[in-house]
Amino acid sequence: MTSIRPAAGSDIPYFYEICLKTGDAGKDAAALFYDPWILGQYYAAPYLFFPGGLCFAAENEGIPGGYILCAPDTEAFNRWMDTVWLPPLRQRYRQPYPAEKILSYYESNMIMLINRHPGADPLFPWYDEYPAHLHIDLLPEIQGRGTGRTLIETLLASLREQGCPGLHLGVSRRNTGALAFYRKTGFAQLEEHDWGFTLGKRI
């Protein structure tokens, strides 16, 4: 039986694991990373610390098996990443990073992401209409049971209460399962990139 609840600090180790096990366009990324924490350092943990972050856990038999993580104000989140969350990580993942500790293109890309400055990113023309962004990941054992849809609806209800007009996300073009899921949950394409798509949904 899967239940949804607001996420707690004690979920963090599970969220790092979920992030890694779904990190290769929805599939297990463990073989691609020397450092098993690096994906969660960027894509999972910060949302639990960002002031105003909206995070929910899907619990399966008492164990967190999935999450939805959201920053309602992406611009504020990017500034906070630049000034609060990423500086200590930029020390740990300082470039040039030892080649023997990089297992794949994906791992070197993560090191680049940590060292760049998202707070300086130009805003997209659609940003005011879709200021929130999200990440959603479920372990394979709880996929396909309606939990993803319930997590999206739970998040939308919270964002609606705050008066947030819309939200966006990035998805790899290789992740055909997630693309089908987002279509079913009412997301539309905002941008196409070489790596995939930015999708958005009005609230």
Ligand SMILES: CC(C)(COP(=O)(O)OP(=O)(O)OC[C@H]1O[C@@H](n2cnc3c(N)ncnc32)[C@H](O)[C@@H]1OP(=O)(O)O)[C@@H](O)C(=O)NCCC(=O)NCCS
């Ligand atoms: C993508 C994901 C969040 C979907 O959650 P889920 O609980 O499996 O999906 P649900 O059971 O709520 O499905 C909702 C709808 O989407 C459809 N859907 C979900 N996954 C699908 C898939 N792989 N292929 C086709 N349709 C799919 C369902 O058929 C359902 O449609 P319906 O309402 O018409 O019956 C989940 O499978 C997951 O975490 N995958 C791995 C990580 C990932 O890819 N995250 C997204 C990164 S951008």
